[in-house]
Amino acid sequence: xxxxxxxxxxxxxxxxxxxxxxxxxxxxxxxxxxxxxxxxxxxxxxxxxxxxxxxxxxxxxxxxxxxxxxxxxxxxxxxxxxxxxxxxxxxxxxxxxxxxxxxxxxxxxxxxxxxxxxxxxxxxxxxxxxxxxxxxxxxxxxxxxxxxxxxxxxxxxxxxxxxxxxxxxxxxxxxxxxxxxxxxxxxxxxxxxxxxxxxxxxxxxxxxxxxxxxxxxxxxxxxxxxxxxxxxxxxxxxxxxxxxxxxxxxxxxxxxxxxxxxxxxxxxxxxxxxxxxxxxxxxxxxxxxxxxxxxxxxxxxxxxxxxxxxxxxxxxxxxxxxxxxxxxxxxxxxxxxxxxxxxxxxxxxxxxxxxxxxxxxxxxxxxxxxxxxxxxxxxxxxxxxxxxxxxxxxxxxxxxxxxxxxxxxxxxxxxxxxxxxxxxxxxxxxxxxxxxxxxxxxxxxxxxxxxxxxxxxxxxxxxxxxxxxxxxxxxxxxxxxxxxxxxxxxxxxxxxxxxxxxxxxxxxxxxx
Amino acid sequence: xxxxxxxxxxxxxxxxxxxxxxxxxxxxxxxxxxxxxxxxxxxxxxxxxxxxxxxxxxxxxxxxxxxxxxxxxxxxxxxxxxxxxxxxxxxxxxxxxxxxxxxxxxxxxxxxxxxxxxxxxxxxxxxxxxxxxxxxxxxxxxxxxxxxxxxxxxxxxxxxxxxxxxxxxxxxxxxxxxxxxxxxxxxxxxxxxxxxxxxxxxxxxxxxxxxxxxxxxxxxxxxxxxxxxxxxxxxxxxxxxxxxxxxxxxxxxxxxxxxxxxxxxxxxxxxxxxxxxxxxxxxxxxxxxxxxxxxxxxxxxxxxxxxxxxxxxxx
Numbered sequence: 001x002x003x004x005x006x007x008x009x010x011x012x013x014x015x016x017x018x019x020x021x022x023x024x025x026x027x028x029x030x031x032x033x034x035x036x037x038x039x040x041x042x043x044x045x046x047x048x049x050x051x052x053x054x055x056x057x058x059x060x061x062x063x064x065x066x067x068x069x070x071x072x073x074x075x076x077x078x079x080x081x082x083x084x085x086x087x088x089x090x091x092x093x094x095x096x097x098x099x100x101x102x103x104x105x106x107x108x109x110x111x112x113x114x115x116x117x118x119x120x121x122x123x124x125x126x127x128x129x130x131x132x133x134x135x136x137x138x139x140x141x142x143x144x145x146x147x148x149x150x151x152x153x154x155x156x157x158x159x160x161x162x163x164x165x166x167x168x169x170x171x172x173x174x175x176x177x178x179x180x181x182x183x184x185x186x187x188x189x190x191x192x193x194x195x196x197x198x199x200x201x202x203x204x205x206x207x208x209x210x211x212x213x214x215x216x217x218x219x220x221x222x223x224x225x226x227x228x229x230x231x232x233x234x235x236x237x238x239x240x241x242x243x244x245x246x247x248x249x250x251x252x253x254x255x256x257x258x259x260x261x262x263x264x265x266x267x268x269x270x271x272x273x274x275x276x277x278x279x280x281x282x283x284x285x286x287x288x289x290x291x292x293x294x295x296x297x298x299x300x301x302x303x304x305x306x307x308x309x310x311x312x313x314x315x316x317x318x319x320x321x322x323x324x325x326x327x328x329x330x331x332x333x334x335x336x337x338x339x340x341x342x343x344x345x346x347x348x349x350x351x352x353x354x355x356x357x358x359x360x361x362x363x364x365x366x367x368x369x370x371x372x373x374x375x376x377x378x379x380x381x382x383x384x385x386x387x388x389x390x391x392x393x394x395x396x397x398x399x400x401x402x403x404x405x406x407x408x409x410x411x412x413x414x415x416x417x418x419x420x421x422x423x424x425x426x427x428x429x430x431x432x433x434x435x436x437x438x439x440x441x442x443x444x445x446x447x448x449x450x451x452x453x454x455x456x457x458x459x460x461x462x463x464x465x466x467x468x469x470x471x472x473x474x475x476x477x478x479x480x481x482x483x484x485x486x487x488x489x490x491x492x493x494x495x496x497x498x499x500x501x502x503x504x505x506x507x508x509x510x511x512x
Numbered sequence: 513x514x515x516x517x518x519x520x521x522x523x524x525x526x527x528x529x530x531x532x533x534x535x536x537x538x539x540x541x542x543x544x545x546x547x548x549x550x551x552x553x554x555x556x557x558x559x560x561x562x563x564x565x566x567x568x569x570x571x572x573x574x575x576x577x578x579x580x581x582x583x584x585x586x587x588x589x590x591x592x593x594x595x596x597x598x599x600x601x602x603x604x605x606x607x608x609x610x611x612x613x614x615x616x617x618x619x620x621x622x623x624x625x626x627x628x629x630x631x632x633x634x635x636x637x638x639x640x641x642x643x644x645x646x647x648x649x650x651x652x653x654x655x656x657x658x659x660x661x662x663x664x665x666x667x668x669x670x671x672x673x674x675x676x677x678x679x680x681x682x683x684x685x686x687x688x689x690x691x692x693x694x695x696x697x698x699x700x701x702x703x704x705x706x707x708x709x710x711x712x713x714x715x716x717x718x719x720x721x722x723x724x725x726x727x728x729x730x731x732x733x734x735x736x737x738x739x740x741x742x743x744x745x746x747x748x749x750x751x752x753x754x755x756x757x758x759x760x761x762x763x764x765x766x767x768x769x770x771x772x773x774x775x776x777x778x779x780x781x782x783x784x785x786x787x788x789x790x791x792x793x794x795x796x797x798x799x800x801x802x803x804x805x806x807x808x809x810x811x812x813x814x815x816x817x818x819x820x821x822x823x824x825x826x827x
Contacts, residue, residue, distance in 0.1 A: 059701075061700070080703075081700060081701065081702075081703045082703030082704075083703075084703075085702070085703045086703075091701065093697075093701065095697070097695065097697040097698040097700070097701035097702075098695060098698050099690070099691040099694040099695040099698045099699075100694060100695065100816060101690060101691075101694045101813060101815070101816070102687065102690060102691060102694070106687055106691075107691075107698065109684070109687065110687055110688060110691050110698065110699065110702050110704075111688065111699070111702030111703055111704045112702070113684035114684065115684050115685045115688060115704075116684075116685065117683070117684055118683055119682070119683070120682065120683065120684055120687065161702075
């Protein structure tokens with residue numbers, strides 16, 4: 001591999017031909033890389049490319065089948081998180097490793113004091129934490145319970161945890177997936193300070209613009225192999241996307257929709273809050289035929305309440321929901337019957353039943369109707385024919401209609417869900433995070449199908465945390481924050497930064 | 513009504529409440545430690561039986577009373593080790609393992625009893641722990657005789673609560689135990705072993721449960737009977753919920769339940785007791801406990817990872 005030459009003494013981390021197999025799958029195939037002092041490298045790759053596996057090997061959660069790791073010139077014993085921490089590696093996991101019932105300070109101290117010592121040494125820890133917060137611009141209340149913090153604050157705790165242990169190498173796994181643009185910018189600022197202080201950073205992402213903004217080198221993984229290493233200044237997003245996918249990427253050009261009448265109208269709808277998730281606060285919204293309405297916002301700000309409402313799982317406390325073409329549907333079954341297509345947020349938990357076959361999953365919403373059921377008896381032949389048709393039409397790659405759906409990749413699972421609901425010719429399509437966790441190929445496919453549904457006259461509501469997705473696909477955009485809905489913005493009327501301010505709760509008339 | 517006030521104003525009632533609470537306090541702390549680390553220990557009922565039996569047998573065979581307590585604790589820890597091995601590294605169902613341990617420990621006790629004492633019709637008595645009066649404090653009206661004229665094991669029960677609070681909330685070990693029950697990933701990411709923490713908690717907790725059982729034979733009844741634990745283990749499971757997984761509140765719960773129990777025994781001897789079938793009184797503490805449980809545990813903070821096995825490398 002060609003590596004940009006530099007003094008060998010500057011190399012803080014060296015992976016040498018790391019290979020990891022899970023059964024027949026080779027998750028990492030002889031991956032080698034060098035990380036130098038004060039450098040940010042980006043590890044780019046689609047889901048399943050092997051990024052997280054590689055980092056888990058580095059951090060001792062997995063043991064590599066072949067290859068070795070050197071940190072500051074010394075070999076790192078495999079399969080030992082404690083040794084990785086002691087060697088100066090700090091990991092910021094995508095799914096935070098924090099205990100909700102402990103305070104910020106307690107979470108940070110966890111594991112830093114020998115277990116059999118009879119004191120936590122709170123004062124010294126507090127002072128060190130205060131200094132780190134100051135140096136790296138990471139403000140958070142040390143005595144707050146982690147359970148009460150926002151996602152952005154939790155991430156700061158996760159970073160502080162690594163810094164508190166004097167990490168010299170920070171590894172961040174998809175750190176911006178859950179942040180607003182402003183929070184991401186603050187994170188980048190923190191990382192720049194860290195680099196200035198002599199730390200090295202590995203930044204794992206599949207978002208091209210972040211990769212190019214922060215790193216000096218980009219390493220691209222595909223199907224477990226390192227397929228390219230480029231200096232960031234010598235490349236561009238398009239070239240990186242091609243490296244990542246391994247083929248020419250043509251993003252669909254989105255022609256504006258031809259809006260028709262409002263098919264679904266919410267008037268001043270308020271719903272009860274559910275636990276920590278806020279309810280809707282006098283939300284008015286119109287979903288028009290032939291138009292994609294994008295709903296941006298950090299998750300947990302009332303999106304689930306809105307999607308439950310439209311799915312028929314929730315009734316408004318005050319206000320009204322009106323359908324243009326049918327009586328308002330207050331049960332999921334009535335919603336399906338009225339022509340509301342639901343693509344649920346979590347395809348594993350609510351979209352499918354993992355151990356059911358593709359056929360059973362394909363008729364989950366229509367099993368009680370002809371031809372799948374006659375006189376109270378299932379007609380499995382009809383159901384299976386229908387499923388075969390969906391598999392063909394929607395390009396679901398699978399062994400056949402009778403295997404359990406859990407064997408499918410996320411993308412293929414989502415294609416089957418799309419087929420299940422879109423074949424019914426819906427009036428309204430509720431797409432809640434439809435491409436979360438999918439690779440570029442599947443994303444392009446799902447987006448194409450949503451656009452086709454729009455062009456066929458459906459009103460599409462696209463709920464997403466990904467601003468690029470919202471801005472690329474929507475004809476009109478709303479932002480949700482703490483249960484409130486922003487006014488409607490035409491496509492292109494606001495920049496990402498302006499949308500980010502709305503996401504952070506600014507601009508609402510009743511802003512607290 | 514007057515009869516009730518009379519009972520509440522007698523020192524012997526309060527002393528009985530504290531005495532009845534003692535085994536519950538030991539076992540509740542034991543269960544609480546297990547659950548705080550993320551393991552539900554339904555072996556508690558059987559572990560109390562083995563504690564009651566082995567402690568008593570050790571003393572009968574010639575050991576000192578504290579020797580008996582020690583033997584009971586060891587026996588409990590042994591069954592705790594079995595429970596922990598099956599539920600933590602093997603990740604088996606905590607319900608099934610727990611009930612299995614209860615059946616195994618109970619029948620082992622009965623079996624050993626018959627092996628050692630094949631011909632005996634009524635179980636032999638031992639010389640139990642005697643009450644120790646704390647000078648001066650015992651003279652406080654009502655409270656004095658209730659709290660400061662108890663056996664050494666009752667004092668130990670309160671000391672165990674204090675120690676549990678201290679360890680859980682003031683030491684690095686306690687921090688790690690609480691984190692293991694809430695987010696084992698956080699523990700593993702900090703380089704600590706979730707397996708060791710959970711196994712340790714289950715073993716120590718089971719030891720405490722067994723001491724709770726031993727209180728029955730070594731301090732309360734001076735002998736061992738079949739069925740003598742009589743559901744106390746299950747009560748302790750409820751007390752942990754009642755206490756919202758906090759040692760102080762769980763102590764209060766144990767005292768409250770024991771208070772009801774002491775009260776119903778005395779109410780049976782009053783004129784009301786003549787009119788109402790005695791089974792109603794026997795039922796009362798459980799009924800009142802369920803009521804209190806409903807009221808208290810609404811906002812309880814259940815350890816998030818309770819009953820969730822932790823497998824390294826899985827997320």
